Amino acid sequence: MSAYYRQLASRTGKVKAVTTSARKLALLFYNTLRYGSAAQDPGVDYYEARYRQGLVGNLHRRAKSLGFELATLQPLNQRVL
Structure with a gap:
């Protein structure tokens, strides 16, 4: 809930x-009271992943509108030198 906030x-x-x-x-x-179902908080990782997906999507859309194409790179700690 705090990540959502x-x-x-x-x-x-x-x-x-x-x-x-x-x-x-x-x-x-x-x-919970009305239907007796337990609420499950998706957690911080869920909101962070959604935020990241939205950010990447916006960057791709903006680059395309400017005539560029974005390429995905491996994270620095996984790159082979």
Whole structure:
């Protein structure tokens, strides 16, 4: 939940992020009481992976609009020298 808040706060501002996070928490609580299902937080890694995918997609789209093509490189610690 904290990763969700931090990501949202960076995009929309802290006030809106608090309101949105509180609503999400209230819905999770309500659904747990009403339907008896346990809520599962996807965790920080899930939100970080989604953020990274969105960022990479935006970079590819922007490069294409400028007439460039991006190539994927291996991370530095996995490169063969």
